[in-house]
Amino acid sequence: MHRKVMVVAGVCLLAGALPFLLRSVPTMHAAASGAPAYAKNGDLLPLADYREWIYLSSGMNMSYSPKAADTAAFDNVFVNPEAYRNFMATGTWPDKTVMVVEVREAESKGSINQNGHFQGAALIGFEAHVKDEARFPGGCAFFDFHSPTTNGNLIPRDASCYSCHADHAAVDTTFVQFYPTLLTVAREKKTLSEGFLRADSGQPIAGK
Amino acid sequence: MHRKVMVVAGVCLLAGALPFLLRSVPTMHAAASGAPAYAKNGDLLPLADYREWIYLSSGMNMSYSPKAADTAAFDNVFVNPEAYRNFMATGTWPDKTVMVVEVREAESKGSINQNGHFQGAALIGFEAHVKDEARFPGGCAFFDFHSPTTNGNLIPRDASCYSCHADHAAVDTTFVQFYPTLLTVAREKKTLSEGFLRADSGQPIAGK
Numbered sequence A, B: 001m002h003r004k005v006m007v008v009a010g011v012c013l014l015a016g017a018l019p020f021l022l023r024s025v026p027t028m029h030a031a032a033s034g035a036p037a038y039a040k041n042g043d044l045l046p047l048a049d050y051r052e053w054i055y056l057s058s059g060m061n062m063s064y065s066p067k068a069a070d071t072a073a074f075d076n077v078f079v080n081p082e083a084y085r086n087f088m089a090t091g092t093w094p095d096k097t098v099m100v101v102e103v104r105e106a107e108s109k110g111s112i113n114q115n116g117h118f119q120g121a122a123l124i125g126f127e128a129h130v131k132d133e134a135r136f137p138g139g140c141a142f143f144d145f146h147s148p149t150t151n152g153n154l155i156p157r158d159a160s161c162y163s164c165h166a167d168h169a170a171v172d173t174t175f176v177q178f179y180p181t182l183l184t185v186a187r188e189k190k191t192l193s194e195g196f197l198r199a200d201s202g203q204p205i206a207g208k
Helices: A081-090 A158-166 A181-188 A195-200 B081-090 B160-168 B180-189 B194-200
Strands: A055-063 A074-081 A097-107 A115-131 A140-145 A150-152 B052-065 B072-078 B098-107 B115-131 B138-147 B152-154
Touching: A055 A081, A055 A097, A055 A181, A055 B052, A055 B138, A074 A081, A074 A115, A074 B052, A081 A181, A115 A158, A115 A181, A140 A158, A158 A195, B052 B081, B052 B098, B052 B180, B072 B081, B072 B115, B081 B180, B138 B160, B160 B194
Parallel strands: none
Antiparallel strands: A055 A074, A055 B115, A074 A097, A097 A115, A115 A140, A115 B052, A140 A150, B052 B072, B072 B098, B098 B115, B115 B138, B138 B152
C-alpha cells in the first residue's frame, strides 16, 4: 500500500520517494552492527536487525501539512545502538549513524481493544536516514526500501526530505524535537540547531 | 498526572494501581541486565535502562472498555533483551522476563507538526510485568512505579490486571496480540493460548 504523502517523526517519507516500489536490486548481505554498508550501485544494504536497535519514539498520523493523513498509521523510529550511546553522551550524532523509520497501519477493534489504536502487522513504509560524511554531499542521505530485507534506494538530493530536515531539524538534520528522551539531552548539551531554537522561541527562521 | 482507568498494550495500568503515587521506598540500586531484583520489602528495584531494551510496540488511547480515554496518550512497551531473543527462538517467555510499559502524553501542534500526534516529555504512567516462577503465585506479578528511577510497588493479586491477562493474553499472560512482530512468531511456533485462539476464531472463551 502506498501513501501519497507520508510524513513522520524523524524521517520524511515523501511523495516522490514512493516507498515500497519494487525497484531494489537483489539483496547481497546485511549491514553489520548498524554501520551503513552499500551495494556497488549505491543502494544501502538491508538493515534486517533494526528491531533490536534503540527505539526513539512513535507518532500517529503525523503530518507537516494542514491535510490530515488518509490512512491511520503509526511510525516507529529506531537508531543503531552505537550512535544512541554517543548521542546520550554528547547531544549529537556520530558519523555512520543510521536511523530507521517503519510505518505500520493502525488497527482499532481487535481482541479486547475497544477504543484507540494499536499497531498491525502490515508495514506500509520503511526508510533510513544515514550520516556518512565522506560519502554524501551535506553529510547525510535518505533511502527508501521495499521492505526491511531488501536494499534501500537513494532518494535524490532534490527531494524535499533534504531541505525540510536542513531547515527544521532540532539536531544535526534529525527531528530530535519529536524524540522526548533525546530532546532533554540536546537541551542539556546545548546542541539544538539555531533554526530550531529560533522557531521554538517564536522568532522567524533566517531566510524564511 | 493520574488517569482514572489506564489500559494499554501489554500491561494493565488499572484504576486501583494509581501509578505515580509517592509511595515507593527509597531506591537501593538498579536491577542489572534486565533481570528482576527486589528490595527487602518486596518492591521491584528500578529498571533505569529500559529505554535500551527491545521495543515491542506502541498504542494510542487504547482502552478495553467502551469508554474512550480522557487524555491523549501513547503507551510504549519494552522487554529485556535476553527475554526477547528467547521469545524469537521459542515463541514464549523465559523465567525472569521483565516487560515495561511507559505512558506518555500525546502532543499535536509542535515544531512543524500540524496533524496527528507525537510523544511528549511527560511520563504519565510506568509499570512492569515480571515473570518469576519461584517468587509469585501464578508465576508473574505486576508492579507500578512513581518513575523509572524509583522502586516499583507490587500490585495486589486481586487487581484486575491478573485476571484480565490470564483470560485474554495471547501468550503466557502477555498481550502478544498487540505486538505485531511477536504475534507472527507465536503463530509459527504455535504458542498462542487456547483462550486467545478461541476468541480469535469467534468462539466463546470457556467459562466466560
